[in-house]
Amino acid sequence: MYRGRFAPSPTGELHMGSLLAAVASYLEARSRGGEWLVRMEDLDPPRMMAGAAGRILRVLEAYGFAWDGEVKYQSLRGPAYELALERLRDRDLLYPCSCTRKEVASIARAGIDGPVYPGTCRNGLRPGQAPRAWRLRVSAEPIRYSDVIQGEQQQRLDEQVGDFVLRRADGLFAYQLAVVVDDADQGVTHVVRGADLLDSTPRQIYLQKCLGLPILEYGHIPVLVNAAGEKLSKQTLALPLQAGEAAPDLWRALKYLGQNPPAELGNADLDLLWKWALLNWRLDCVPRQRSVWIED
Known part of the structure; x- marks a missing residue:
């Protein structure tokens, strides 16, 4: 239905x-x-x-x-979002990030929706740095879909967005995670x-x-x-x-x-x-x- x-x-x-x-x-x-x-x-x-x-x-x-x-x-819905994060951690798709927004903005190039995260913490935190947020590893494979109103769409997440935040530095869950989990849970x-x-x-x-x-x-x-x-x-x-x-x-x-x-x-x-x-x-x-x- x-x-x-x-x-x-x-x-x-x-x-x-x-x-x-x-x-x-x-x-x-x-x-x-x-x-x-x-x-x-x-x-x-x-x-x-x-x-x-x-x-x-x-x-x-x-x-x-x-x-x-x-x-x-x-x-x-916090427990449902936390469970999704655990599933991503188990697949090594989630990693901690110590970067502040100011730090990212100072070195990143502009993307489709703000600065493109340059992957600073992708392979581990910098010495002496504590984790602030949790980011999702993205791939180089283009995401293609057909929007029923706007037509064919294509985006390279690695080039246009970068690894994006799923849990913010203030502990709150990111919109992108919540909306995906909720849509699935509600059918x-x-x-x-x-x-x-x-x-x-x-x-x-x-x-x-x-x-x-x-x-x-x-x-x-x-x-x-x-x-x-x-x-x-x-x-x-x-x-x-x-x-x-x-x-x-x-x-x-x-x-x-x-x-x-x-x-x-x-x-x-x-x-x-x-x-x-x-x-x-x-x-x-x-x-x-x-x-x-x-x-x-």
């Missing part, structure tokens, strides 16, 4: 950019007779906003979303999410291979950007979703997703708009680009 998911991070309120990801993942799952899960990616306590997780769930309900099963919280088969995570996907596929987990099917929708070309987020002062605007917001989301909802549905009842969306949803109409401009 198709099983998709929506995994917001409760660092703030849901906004129009969040709604696009929720709508696309929900409609793709439901139109294919599948399940749709909700997971809270509350992995980094210092960044979490008090009460945000509860508000996110209430907004989703107000906007007409209905999820399957219980909401999972990454903050409660997720398909992921539809924002294109800001497109460059992370090869790392997740590589981790799936290292852990012997199923490889998922991915589709990355364009993210909404403001007039300055910045992704909508709490940092860019994106306006939070309001329950009273559910129907017009859903209509706008469908428009951004290339579904061309009829103009007369712009002021329609929310249930009617959802019915139209479920009947007319087409993933192949989603723009094959990384971003779209938000309209005033």
Whole structure:
């Protein structure tokens, strides 16, 4: 069975950019007779906003979303992540690293998502250095996959990312590890999410291979950007979703997703708009680009 998911991070309120990801993942799952899960990616306590997780769930309900099963919280999943690390250690794929971010940035070249780790600690810690983080050894084999929206993708992790962190210096588990373990444990088969995570996907596929987990099917929708070309987020002062605007917001989301909802549905009842969306949803109409401009 198709099983998709929506995994917001409760660092703030849901906004129009969040709604696009929720709508696309929900409609793709439901139109294919599948399940749709909700997971809270509350992995980094210092960044979490008090009460945000509860508000996110209430907004989703107000906007007409209905999820399957219980909401999972990454903050409660530490033992599962630790077990995955142990499996990687047993295969000699994980090693301790003493490098600080400042040290890496000072000697590393720029990669696809920050500095490319130069492998300083790959063959052992430097004399007198204590381990800070744990890194995954990557290979030179290209990671290739077909994104159902963005098309064929290819990435050389050794050249474009380097050995990446799975457990941080502060003891917290890295997003890349948590998302792979959670998707596998929840039986997720398909992921539809924002294109800001497109460059992370090869790392997740590589981790799936290292852990012997199923490889998922991915589709990355364009993210909404403001007039300055910045992704909508709490940092860019994106306006939070309001329950009273559910129907017009859903209509706008469908428009951004290339579904061309009829103009007369712009002021329609929310249930009617959802019915139209479920009947007319087409993933192949989603723009094959990384971003779209938000309209005033």
